[in-house]
Amino acid sequence: MGWWKHAGDELRFSPEKMAKVSLFETERMFCDVYGLEPGQSQKPHVHSDADKVYHVLEGEGLFQVGTESRVLGPGMVVHAPAGSEHGVSNCGKGRLALLVVMAPHPRFRKI
Template sequence: MDLIKNLQDYVGSRPEKFFKNTLFHSERLLLGLNCLEPGQVQTPHDHSDQDKFYYVVEGQGHFWLGDDQRVVGKGHVVLAPAGVAHGVKNEGSERLTLLVGIAPAP
């Protein structure tokens, strides 16, 4: 397994749904890149036994975290604790690129 990767090699887009690409996957961690074009959304959902984080690489996202909603941009980290509904929408005019980490289900 290649232990060093360049995020730009994993960026992509799909017109019908946001783009996902896996960088690393093991029994203990999944690290991926999500790319949302303007108007695309990852609908709110939850993981009952998994914490998840989003790091905003580029762009700006409207995040749902339970009853809270926030708009954050490049350089921010968003934590979605296990059991908390979370999602994101790109309401901006440029691509939203997110580095996403989650522990696979036990």
């Protein structure tokens, strides 16, 4: 079973749009790596009943959570609580790599 992975080995980038690669997925959560080229973004959106955490692995990103925005670099972490509008854009000159965890997993939420 794949209990251990190196996020950097799984990371991908695409010239067309932000790239997402799933590292782990259960009925309770998912963990992905996102790769954003300069100028790419994840448009602001809302998850009504799931929290999301972004951890910056490399690069600089402009993160929005609710009405607040902040530029974060390597080692920084941001929490987007359920119900809050959130998004990220690569505002740096290099690539932006993120480790992203969300729980509960929206695909398996109980209705």
